Structures are given as structure tokens and as C-alpha cells.
Amino acid sequence: MIRALAYRKGQAATLALLAALVTACAVFAPFYDRVMQQALVDVKLTEAPALDTSLVIQERAVPVTDGPPPNVPGPRDLMAAVPSGLRHWFQEPSYGWTAEATVPHRPLNLSGQVMSRTEACEHVTIVSGRCPKAAGEILVSVADEKTFGYRPGQVVPTDVAAQAADEPARERGLVVVGSYREVRGSDYFAEPLTGWSGVTVADVSPAVIRHEIWLTDDATFADGPDALPDPRSVAVLRLAKDRVGIDEIGSLAAVAAVHESPVLNGRQTVPDVRTGLPDIAAEIASQVDDSRVLVPLILAPLATLCLVVLWLVLVTITDLRRSEVAVARLRGQGVRGARRLLAGELVPVVLLGAIPGLVAAVGGAWLAARLLPGEAGLELRVPVLVSLLGVLVVLVGATWAASSRVARTPVDELVRRSATFRRGWRMRALDAVLLTGCVVLAVEFVTGGLSGPASYVAPALFALGVGLVLAYLITPLAGAGGRALLRRRASGAALGLLDAARSQSLRSTVTVLTVATALTVFSVDAVLVAAHNRDLAARQAAGAPAVLQVVGADLGAVDAGIDRAVHETGDRRITPVVTIRPSGDPSITTLAVRPEDFARTALLAPGALPADWVDLLSPDDIEPVDLTGRRLTVSVSGGVLGTEEPAVLGVDVVTDSIVYHRDLGPLPASGGARLGVDVPCADTCHLSALTLTGSVGSSMSGSVTFDRVSVDGQPVSLGNASTWTAYDGDALTPGGTDALTLDVSTDGQEEVATTQAFFAGSVPVVATAGARPHSQDYSITGLDGRSRAADLAGRATRLPGAPALAVLANLDVLRRASHPDSQAVLSVWLGDADLVAPTRRALAAQGVALAGVSTLEGVRHDLDRSIPTWAVQLGVVTGLVSLLVALLMLALTAVSGWRVRARDLAALWVGGVPRGIVSRLAVLAPLPVIAVAVLGGAAAGLVGAIVATPSIPLFAEPPEVDTLDLATPWLPVLAVTAACLLLLGLLGAATGRAVYRRAALARLKEGV
Template identity: 30%
Template structure:
């Protein structure tokens, strides 16, 4: 019997090879999914580790020690700290200690940081002299040396200091005995953002002093000096051994142990690290991959089983006469069964064995090419799914032969199936459609949770729609064939009838539709994900490059510094966050909108950046009130004030040269004419008046009276003091003219809550505001200074760069002028366009800005490309390729089975006078027409499946921002993929038609020779 089966296989070796290849593809597709997930797990970890920030690759163990504590309760020793880190191998540690010291900076406002940091000299560039080597030696920064006129070889005296917050004598006071030190050199910092420096902020700019420059020394010098509190730290940098993807669980356990037993380090020790955030991101990426890969793996496996079912069914139908003869000879049932299934089962088993190896090897090759340097595990763990895949292939093969095994002999002798409706087929199709509906509804009700039935919703949709389409379209093909016959188009009619009357044509059409649908769905997913990553790395970052500014920087300082660096507004823009009070107020940005169009990454689907910029920054109604020197004077005449407590006069000013903001306290307001004078350092190069404030010391008392501001000086040109229309007072009084100056009438029955402010009318009022999301419910938002800021909405945007779909956007210059506070800017940044020069960081640093972060859109894009969703979608490319191979193989096998009977039929028709042209049409268009129908319906199926389920796929990466991410693929991607699949399948179809035509011609020539 075995020899007979082998003979059968050899006689139909073309069909056997095709079926073997289909089984190979089917099992390989099933093996590829778990194999790819294994490879992707490691690639995700490697990618996230490679793109992690410094804080995510390090930890800091820090504490404050006071050597004067007698009980030793807060004593910290580096050896004790180091011993607690023994469970974290693979880290390199850097020891540091520091305390505040005074002696070289004039005044009490500022102190120096006296720092010991292990191996600091290797990361500094000595400009003069040498690094400290022994006790009593220090080095200082170049800028500090120039500012304080110090040089290498100079002796200085320093002493430990601590800050006193005494309101009458605030500043740094001595906290130790003085010590004479020697400056051995001056330094520059080549890379202040290098990981070596950790997050200590050594080089953060100090207002009034410029970039920070610690005084570096030796550990012996720190011990030698008399001091109190000392900040000690160990910075641990994770090396390749610590962040090896295979040892992440060990690292997680070590960190958990370190944090769970703080008693080993002491209560004074704090541990700071963002490594757990990195580990969580890796886990989240892997979880996303484990959701995304099965979404297309399931329909691919179903398509593979369907292709085997179709191929075996086609082959068995072609052998029905043989099986009928075996049944008529009275063979035992096992002989009949073996002869029926042996040929197909042998091919399927051979293909399944080869498919197990091919799937794993293919994934290994793809992983090696797609994840270079990742060292993907070349193991065979995924083969544990191979027996299940092989069993599924065998069951599909047996199920396809059920009629030939158990049906009556009379049916085996028929060339065409018995007419009538197949109730079992109808029932099967109804179950498939019902499962598709239930799975889709479950996905919607679970809010997109890809678990349970919801996970297979795309698979059942891509199976149900083709089945329905095949049942509905083939009758239409029959109708077309009849019409073609009536019109005399015999070639087209024969081609159409071959499709509509062939027993397996419906299943073949469904298979080809599913093939196109799987490839189309993969294209939808890949295209939407790629565009989403582009939005996140562009609109989500805000600009081509974003620099975070450290230290206490005033809004006016930031604005001035950026405009000095880029006076033409071609590539740099100052940006700060707006405060928002409570959860009901959306976040906001204040930007230098004159540069918005040149710098910002702008959302599509709304007004242009240039249009919004013109709305946010209209012309100022009047020029600002300017002071031309540091000696500010105010002359004012007070009368009829009823307040019993002290009333004070205050001015707030902003430097026009980037020196900062200041609150100028002028003192008590007394009846009669008074002259006030204060020297304000930030005004030494000119400043702008932000506002005049009347403040009641006690508060909550009724206040009324008159104040005439006689003069402000030194005033700039065009002094508007006597023009009431150039001033604004929104509460607690009114402003009118007076022959002696500006008359302020105060009427505050409830007291001067928040102060009585008189501000210049040098900005639009209310402030123009653009927004995304819901329109602001109130007519004001929280201003830059914390108080209410009246707004006038001027534009509705799809999203605000960096903040997303629910945010606001205002002009930084107008907001800053309206603010009367002197608080530092909130989250100051400099956004840079593509045209920013390479030395932009140096240029900004020269203006006193310290760059603490540098985010690039391209870098964020690369990070997103290495997260779980992006890496898992490469499986979709594999799945699309497998689907096309399965569809092409099934088409080849169907044509091979049909070939014998069609050669007989067409040869007979040739003998009856069928012309060569009509013969060519009948052979040329049969399967191409089928492929064309499948391509159109498959495209629609992919779109339907994407509409129903695509929204649930986690394509946006880990913790995606609230951005208008695309939900629909681009037409070129989907249509292009469909056309590509169509071309592949139609080439196969044309080749089968040419082969059929050659065989008919060959048989015709043989008949003539006879």
C-alpha cells in the first residue's frame, strides 16, 4: 500500500510539491509568531536601554552628614554605602562630596560650591595651571576667574557657610573657620551634560552670576576644612553587565531589595534612580508586542489552515474517479481511507516538518537583519508550537476529504456536485459570521481590550467578509456568463462559467480575498503606526530640537537671550509653561510667537502657524514705560487716605538687556508730596516698568484716598505719565488726569486684596489666546504671575505643539509684560528649527543660559522606532509575505487540479469549432478575473476590518501623549499594497492560463497526428 501511495504521489508530483509547500508555509507561519516574539522581546530591551536617558541608566545614593554631630546618628561613610550596593553588579561608581563656602564672591547673596568629585580632572579641560593634587589646592572656572580677577597661583581664603533666611539679614553666613587655599588652575567643562556629572546640576546658571562653576578640590581639603553639613553621594552608572537584557530580572530584584531595606544604609540616606521607569517601559513594550503580533498571527494561521483545506479539497475532487473505483471494488474501509488520505497526508506531513525549521530559520534571518547587534536567541523554543500547527494542518487536510471518505459512491462518480443548497456549508458560514460579530462587539464593549474573544476579532472579520463575498459574488459571475453567452462573447462566458460552476471556486475566491485582506490590514497597521510615530516625534516634541534651560531664569531673561542669539527670528524661540490652577484648566504654553512659523512643528488640519502667530501677536497699543538707568526715582503726592495701617509703594521692573526682574520697595506712602529713590541693579542697562502697586501692610481694611504720581525717572523718551489712556487699573480704583501728573483714586471697601495695580497699556488686553480641545469656559486663565489673565480666543487648533489636544497657546512677550511677579519662568525652554547653527548651545550659554536637556525630534523618532509597537510590526511584513505565498500556492494547486478536466473540455470545444481567439480568452481570463475580484473585495475587507478593530491596537508606543494621532492609513499605502499583491497573484494566474493553453494546443496537435 505504501508503494502504491508513493506511486500516486509521483504521478501527481506537481500537486504534491505544491501541497507540501503550502503545508510548509502554514506551519512556518504558525512557528514564526512565537519565534518573532522571542526575538522582539530582546530587541525591545536592547533598544530601550540604548536610547535611555542618563537618569534611567544610573542611580544616586546621597545623604547629608554633619561632622559636628556628637552621637554619630547621621554619619555617612562611603564604605558603608558601597557595601550596600554589592547586590547590584555591573555598575561603576563615582564618589562625591560638597558643601557651601564663601570667601571669593562679594556680598552675602551668593556662595560657592566646594566640590570633591572622583576623577573630575579627567572630565575637565585645564585652561591654565593644573589640577589639585594635595590638601589645600583648588581649581576654579574660567568665567569665575575673569569675573573676580583671579588666576592660577593666587591664594584665597574660604570658609564653610550656611544660608540664613532671616528677613532682616538674609544671605550666606559663616559656618566654619577660615582656611587659606591655593588656586592651582582654571578649567572649562567640555561636556556639562555628560553622564559623568549625573544630576547634581554643578553647572546650572545662577541669576546675576551666569553659568555655575564649582570650586573643585581634593577629598583631603574637604576633610581639612571646618564645616557643618556635607552633601555626600555615590553616582552609579549602569554598564553593559548591569543592563544586559538577560539579567533585567536580577537588576529589578536588586533595586527592590535596596529600596526595601533602607535601614542598612541609615535613615539619612536617599536613593534616587529612574531605572525602574526604564524597566517598566521595557515591560510595557513587550506587553504591546504580545498583543500586536497575535492580532495578525491568528488570521495568518487561519488562512494557512484554509489554504490547506482548499488545496487538499481541490486535489481530492480531482481524484474522485480513482476513489470511486476503489470503493466499487469492495476494498476494506481502512484501505479505502488510506488510499484517499495517504497522498495528501504524506505531503502535509513532509511540509509540516520542513515548516517547523523554515519558520524558525526565517525569523532568525529577519531578526539578524532587522536587529543587528542584538544577539537574538537562536534557540528553538518556538518549536513547541510546531506540533499544534502540524496537527491543525492535518485536521484541515482530513476535513477537506470528509465527503470523499464517507459519501456514497454515486457522488464520487459525478463530475459536478449535486445541485442544491449545501445546508452544512451555510451553517458553517453563519457560525463564522456570528463569531466575527460577537468578537467585534466584545472588543467595542471592552473599550479595545485585546484579550479573549476581542483578540481574534480581526481574524474572524477577515474570514467572515470573504466567505460572504464569495457566496454573493459567484451568482453574479454566473449571471454575467449567461449574458456573455447571449451576446456571443463565448471566450468570456467560458471563463466566467469555469469560476461559477467549479465546486471549489467559492472557497478559492474566499481564500484569495483573505490573502489580500491580511496584506492590506498589515499595510494599514504599519502606515498608521509610522505616521503616528512621526506625529509624536514632531508635534509631540514641539520643534526639531528642544533645549531645557536650568536654574532660575526670568521670562524676560529667556526672551532677551534668545532674541540676541537669533535677532532675525529664523531658528530659535523662547518657550515657557503657563501655570494652570486646578484640573479644570488645561495646560498652556507661552511662546515668542514672532518665531512660531519658523520653529514650531505645526499640526495639520487647522490654521497655519503664520496665521496664528499674527493673531497672537498684534501690534502693541502703546510703547512700554522705560527707565534708562539704575537710580529709579518716584515723586508722588498722597491725600485723604483713610487707611489706618501702613500703605507702601512698590514697582516691578524687567531688564531690557536680560539681567532679570526685580521688585522695588519704595517705602511708606505719607500724606503730602514725597520723593522715593532706589538703586536697582537690573536696570543698569535699562529696564521696563511692569507695574506700580499700592500695598496695605495689615490687609483686610477699607482703603480710600488719592495719589498723584508726579514723576517717574529716569524716564525714557515719550514719557506717558500724564496720559490716563496709557495706564490700566482693573480693580480697587480708577485713573484720571491731573495737572500735576497721573491721578490714582483708590476705592477699596474690602481692602487692597492682591494689591492695587497700575500697569502700562503696552500690551493687547485681553490677551489673544489660541486653544485646542474645548473652548475656555471662562474669560480668563491663570497668568504667568499666578493671577487671572483675561483672554480673547482667536483660534481653534487641532493640537498645541508639545502639549496636545487640550491646551492653550499665548504670546510670551505680552504675557510677561502683563505679569507683575518676579518669579522664575516655569519650565523654560528654547525651541530650535532645522536651521539652528551647530554651536547654538555655546551661543545660548554665552547669554547666561544653562542647557540641562537636549531633546531632538529625530532622537525621539529613533526611540519610538525601537519600542515594542514599532518592532512588533515587522512581523506584519512577514505575515503579509506568508499570506501572499499561501494565496499563490493555493491558486497554483487549484489550476493544476482543474487542468486535466479543462484540457479535455477545451479540446473537445476546439474540435467543435471553438476559435483560437476564444480559446485564448477562455484560458487567459479565468483566474485573472478571479484575482481581480479578490483584490477589490480584499481591499474592502481590509478597510472594514481596520475600521472595526484598528482603533484598539496599541500602536502609539508606551504612555503616548494626547496628540491627534492618525487613525486612518494613507490611501497610497493601502492601495499600493493591494496592487502589489494583485500583480503577484495575477502573474501566477496568467502563467497557469498560458500553461493550460499550451496543453490544449499540444493535445490538439497529437490528435491531428493520429
């Protein structure tokens, strides 16, 4: 056997290499599937917020209307609610308490939380002072120390819990013993401790200023008359991430049942269980289900191609041993002996080839484990062993079948130099069945009968069908063309076509090259299209190259910080953006921007917005009514009667986007009067509305005229009636020419108002398709969460950083008479990620805290870390191996038939064909066949991509906004097709040249 292998080194190497490829594909699939799953677990657990990967159990007392609140069980009692089977997956729990800490302060109270945790001081950096050790001692953050001036030894007065409904407010002192800095990246507390010092919360009543979390000792939360408000016992279990893999993540979904535990629900308390582990486990399980389908389907066409080529190699090699089999049969060894002769030589080669295939699979999996995120390692599991055993059985079975095929051939056929080969138009039964199956399945794909991950096999089916058709067309067409050229005495081209028509391996070669090229082209197309769509989705989700999320809604401070950053960097691509997402489903999100700054900062998709959208969102030319001074006076005449009490005249003035209301006094029943009131307009404000107020449920009627309006004695023009809007139909109608006259007629309305058009005019917006109005009355959500009238100025396909239902509005227009509330999310968008650091410093100098930073690169990074992405990237391996298989097929054709071809070339030379023509024929004859196969395969791959790509999962979860673009990347596809033509053509020419060098006259003596 060894001598036979030494004599046929090329055949043995080709057979072993193909066996290695088949083995590598089969064994690599379960390895890679497992590596992807483990990497996914590491990614999800590492990148999820600490609160999502922890189990936080809190318990608070049931609120009571009178008397002291009931006692809250201690933190360690909460652990009884956690099943013992789950505790192994968590670290040692930390225990503590949390309560509200409200500090009476002027002009606004300070509000926040004070907490204790097991060994809390060991998980923060103590900047000054010491750790709290007794009741009432607190450790404040360095930001609170700077913002509020707290120093060690200072006593901070704090409200205590009321013991009775009518009990007056009482205070207790908390002693500052030091300051701390939070350790970034630590998940010990399962929630952030800092980041909002000094932020004003205006959307609660009364408004408060937030302080950051203060750390204290458990003794601070003792029951008694000085107990802090709303005490909660807390147990925090942080996930032991190094103990959790893909096999364990599913069991963590059981933490959702902790909330239903009778331990928590059997007491007079309110339990609160927080964790994101069930959602994380469900997301991972969904992607794992995808991976179990995607990886085999991606590698199956490649493994099948390798197996088909392996079979062709076995058929060719066994055909080359026909004479040896004939001798064995004539010596009486029979069919079994002949089969043992062939199998004894070929099976060891196949099994030896499986060894480097196994090594390649392990090496590829190891490399994948290093390249993919996380700490996934190689695991020798049952699926790997089953795949290895299965591929060995297939390899040995294919070799045994190929050996039996030749061993069973009658002796009279074996003694012929070659097997009989039919070159007509008739198709063999097996090929006819394959072609029919390909056509049927292709039709199913085109009509949508087959979709989803199964689409990965579409290109192979198209290519196999095209390859079979080409294979059966080329032979007769080449023969007919060659004969026609001979009649025209074009001997060179005619001999090339006739030579191709005589080739026994032509059909198999064309089929294999077509399928291999199709898989290569489809793989490149799929990888590039998927990457392009991830990039589009990332740009849409990010909105800008970098976005700073701001804590609070102090737009004035943010503007000051932006001005400072622009001055320092000289880059104007820094702009504020306010996002308002009202509650409810579906809801229309408002994106409030400064159009010119937004246009040069945001990642705007080409053609997504109207070309003139900046002009469409520009504010109208109506000027506000400016007031500068402290005393507003106005003359009124006429009369508005109320059914209960006289109507009271009031004004709304706006300064720094804050609306102040002031009452000037009751209107006279008839005649005239001069009314006045102090207004906060020393630095100029705007008059936004005039109001008339009566008693609850009363009606008002009459007419009142305003003139001689002045501030600190300086006259002020109210404008004409067209610049004031009516209230509720005809309830209040502005009129008049020189002075403003209001005609009032209400029925049960206690207040009516007329608003100056600078504040009440419709807001021009650009809306996405789903957010367009269906009627004339169109409104959007303003900065303060209230409805604002809007005019549709333009339409957009999508807005960057916004959901599918969104409108784009001018921030300065919306800001005229409103201030961002809790629904408004304030952020700063940057046109370059390099602007993050200077902008952060500029904002910090204005006291603006950041909740987080997101970048385009980070969003794209998150999209890249998913099983669909990693699975599609296998296309790189598929394309390279497919091209390698095509090269091997050409090499096999040359190795198996070089003797016959060399003899034919020598015969042409002897027959009088010039040596130059024979030389060109040897080199150029394979090229037309290669070109036809490659171009046919590229076309089949493109058709397969067009059909299959829409059904291939490109994302773990579909993006909120559809940015799908499945256009073919023509330049890379054409480049890959050209590369296939070049490589295969060079190999074909090189093998032809090598055969020509062996076309000596002595070859003719070998006989026929």
C-alpha cells in the same frame, strides 16, 4: 514514494511550500516575540538617563538648630542596605562624598557642589594640572576656569558649616590643582558634572551664580570645625546592562525596597535613594504583556489562511488519487491500506516542507534581531519548541485526515472520474456555521463587544464572511448569466460564465482570494495609519524640527545669541520660546512666543490655530511711560492719611524685564510737596506702577494728585487715568484729566498700587479646548509664575510642543514687567535641524549653556522603538505572505484541474467554437472571478480596518495630546488593490494560456 513525487512535482512543490508557510508562521511568532522583548530592554536601558539606570544611595545628617551636626556614616556602610541578590546586576560600586561649596562673591555668591568619587580622575579628561590627592585640593571644570578665572594654585574661599546657630560665618580655602573636561556619554558619575557654569539663579533668596561640580579627595570631607556644609556620603551602583535581559529586568523592581531598609532608617540621618529602575521595569513589563497578545493575534489569521489553503491542497491532491485508492481497495488493502498509501506519499512531503519553513522562521528572526535596535540574539526556548511540535502535529494530522477522507469513500464513488459536486444555492452545513460565526463576531466588533488587540482578527472575519457569500453567489449567478447569454447568442461571454459555474474549485478559490486580499489591504492600511499617527505624535511632542533647551532664564543673552545666529546663517527660523508649567494638577501651561517667528518655525498642524492668530496675539497700542535719567521728581498735592504713620509714595520701574522699587518719601497730610528719588534709568526704563505703603495692618484714606513729573529735569507725561489700572476694587482709583489723581480708601491693607496699562493690561491668548475660561475672570501664569489677567482671543485644537491644557501668548507682552523664574523653561526653537550647530555656537558665544537638544527625528525615533510599533510592522510580512498564498491558490487550481479544463477546451473546439474564441475563453475566463474576489476582499479589508484600527494599540503609552487620525490612506490602498488585481490576473491569464496549449484533441480520448 520518490517516484510518485517525481511524477507529481507541481503538486509536491505546492504542498511543501504551504507546509513551509504554516511552519514559518507558527515558529516565527515566539522567536519574534522574544527578539522584540530583548530589543525593548536594550532600548530602555540604553536610552534612559544614567541616574535612572543606577542606584544612588546618599545619607546626610539630620539638620540641627544648635551645635555641630551629627556624624554621617561612611559611603561603604551604605552598601549594607542593598540585598545581596541585587548586587550581581550592578557593576562594582563607586564611593564618595558630596557637599555644598559656596564662594563669597560680588555681586552674587557662587554656589555649587564639590564631590569625591572612587577613581574619579580616571573617568574625566584632565586638561591642566593634576588630580587632587589631599584635603582641600579641587579640580575645577574648564568652563569654571574660563568663567571665573580659576588657575592652578589659586585658593578659593568657601563657606564652612556653622557649629552653632549664633556662630559668625567662617571660610576655608580650597586649592585649585587643575581643570577637567567631562567625558560625554559616560555614566560613571550617574549625573552630569557640567553645563551650568555662570548661570544666575534668581528665584532663590538670595540669588546666586552657579559653578559646576568640583572634584576633590575624600579627605576634604573630614569632620571638624572646617567641615563643608551639608556633607553626604554617597554610594553609586551602575547597572551592568550586559547582564540584564528580559528575564532579569523584573527582579530589578526590588531596588525600590532599598529605601525602606532598616539599615538606612535606623540611624539619625536622612537617607536618599535615587533610581528609575522600578519605573523602567514596570514600563517594559507592560509592553511585554502587549507583545504576548499582539504577535500571535497578528500572525494567527495568516497562519489560519495558510492552513486552510493547505487543507484545500490536501483535499485536491487526495481527490486526484481517487483511482489509485480505488485500485488499492479492490486489491483488498482496505481503508487502512488506502490511508497508508496516501499518507505514506503525502506526510513525508509535508514534513520535508516544514524544514524550509523552520529555516525561514529562524532566518526571519535573525533578520529581525539585526534590524531591531539592541543586541538581541536568537534563543531556542521552550515556546519555540512547543510551537514547532504543535505545527508538526497539525500538519501530520491534517494530512492524515485528508487521506482518511478519500480512503473511507465507497469504491463505487472512487471509480468515478470526479466527485459529485452540488452547484445550487443551498449552503453546506459547515459553511453555514462558519458564516454565522463570522457575522456574530463581526457584529460584536462593530458594537464594541470585542476590542483591543483582538481587533487584528476582525478583517479576517469580515473577509471570510464576504468570501463565503461571494463563493455561493457566483456559481448559480454565473450559470444563470451564461444561459441567458446563450439565448442571446453571445457565445463567447456565455461560455466563460458557464465554464466558471462548472468549476469545482470556484468556491474555495473565491474564499481564499477574498481573505488573502483582505489581509493584504488591511496590513497595508494598519502599517501606514500607524506610521502616520506616530509622525503626528512626534510633530506635536517635538514642537519644531529642533529645540535647544537652555540652562537658566537669561532671555537677553538668548536674544543676542539668536540675533548672531540669524546674521550668520541668514535663516530667520530661530525663535525663543518660554514654557511655564505651574505646579498642581490639572494646570494650564503657558507657551510664550513671538508670533511671527513662531509661525515660520514651529510645526503647526493645519487648522489647529485660527487663521489670524498672529494678529490676535499682537500687543495693544498703549505706549509705556519712558524714563531716561537718574533722578525722578514729582509734585504731589492733597493728602493720604494713615492710621499709624504717613503713607509712603513709591515707584516701580522696569529695565531688561527686571522690576526695581524705589520709595520717594512720605506724603504730606495736606498741601503739596516735591518728592524725588534716584532710579536706575540711565539707559531708559519704564514706569510700571505707583505704590502707597503704610504700616502693617493700618488703613489709608484720602486723595493725592501727581503732576510736574520729570527725570533729570526733563518733563515726563504720566498719561490720562484710563492708562492706569485700579487696585482691588475701589481701594485705589485713578482719575483726573491733566494730572493723575489717586483716590485711596483701604482697610488693613499695608500697600496698594496702580499699574500702568502697558504692563497691567490683559494678555491676549489663544487657548486649547480644556484651557478655555469658564467665567469672565480669566488668568494665565506669567513668566514670573504669577497670575496675569488674560483675554481669550482665539481657540486652538492643540499647540505644538505643549500639553492638552495650554495657552499661547505673546512673549514680548508677558515680558514687559516680569522675568522668567524657576517655573519657566527657556528654549530656542529651530525651523531646521541643520541650524543646531551654528545656533549652539552663537549661544555659547553669549555665555548661554544648553541643557540638551531634541529633534523631530529623535522624537520620532523614540516612538518607533516600542513593541506596538514593531508588532504593527509585522503587517508588511502578513501582506506579502497573504498575496503569496493567493498566488499559490491560483496555481493550485490550475495544477489540479488542468486536465479536465484542457479536455473541455478541446471539446469546445471540436464542437465548432472558433479557436480564437476558445483561446480568449481560456485566458479571460478566470479574470472575472479574480476581480470579484479581489475587490470583495479589498472592501472587506477596508471595513475591517475601519472597525479594528481604533482598538489597535499604536503607542506604548498614549500621547499626552490626542493627535489620532485614522483616515484611510486611499492612494496606497488603491495601489495595493490594483497590484493584487494585476498579479493575480496575470497569473490567472498565464495559467489559462498554459492549459490552452495542452488542449489537444487527444485529451478527448481520456474519457469521462
